[in-house]
Amino acid sequence: MRRIEVLDKAAEAGIKYRDINxxxxxxxxxxxxxxxxxxxxxxxxxxxDHDIDEILENMKRFEIFEFTISSTFSSLIETIAELEKRGCHLEGLVEINSRYDDWQTGEKKKIPAFKMTIN
Incomplete structure (x- = not known):
C-alpha cells in the first residue's frame, strides 16, 4: 500500500480523522x-451508504482509483450497487491478505475480496 503521509502523521499524533477531513x-x-x-x-x-460519497472523495483526494472489499456484511450487494451508481465498477474477485496470520503457516491468511475501480 502506498503510504499516505497525512494519515500516518495523524495516527502518530493521535489526531482524529474528522480533524483532517x-x-x-x-x-x-x-x-x-x-x-x-x-x-x-x-x-x-x-x-x-451515508459514507460512500466521503469515501470516494477521499479516494480521489489521495489519487487512489482501485480498492477492495473483503467485508461479508449482509447488505454488500446494495452497497456495491450504490458504488456503481457513483461511477465505480466491480472488476471481480481477487485474493488479498487478511490482517491476521494463518495459525498453521504463520503467513498472512489469504481471503477473497471484490475489486472495485473508480472511473
Missing part, C-alpha cells in the same frame, strides 16, 4: 491494508 471508514481501510501488506485499500468492515 478523512472519512473514518476510509481511514480504517487504509490502515487495514497497511497492516496486511496489501496494495489497495481494503474495506473489511461495513460501508454505510
Amino acid at each position: 478523512v472519512n473514518a471508514t476510509f481511514g480504517a481501510a487504509y490502515f487495514t491494508s497497511v497492516d496486511a501488506g496489501n496494495d489497495l485499500p481494503d474495506f473489511s468492515e461495513v460501508i454505510w
Whole structure:
C-alpha cells in the first residue's frame, strides 16, 4: 500500500480523522491494508451508504482509483450497487491478505475480496 503521509502523521499524533477531513471508514481501510501488506485499500468492515460519497472523495483526494472489499456484511450487494451508481465498477474477485496470520503457516491468511475501480 502506498503510504499516505497525512494519515500516518495523524495516527502518530493521535489526531482524529474528522480533524483532517478523512472519512473514518476510509481511514480504517487504509490502515487495514497497511497492516496486511496489501496494495489497495481494503474495506473489511461495513460501508454505510451515508459514507460512500466521503469515501470516494477521499479516494480521489489521495489519487487512489482501485480498492477492495473483503467485508461479508449482509447488505454488500446494495452497497456495491450504490458504488456503481457513483461511477465505480466491480472488476471481480481477487485474493488479498487478511490482517491476521494463518495459525498453521504463520503467513498472512489469504481471503477473497471484490475489486472495485473508480472511473
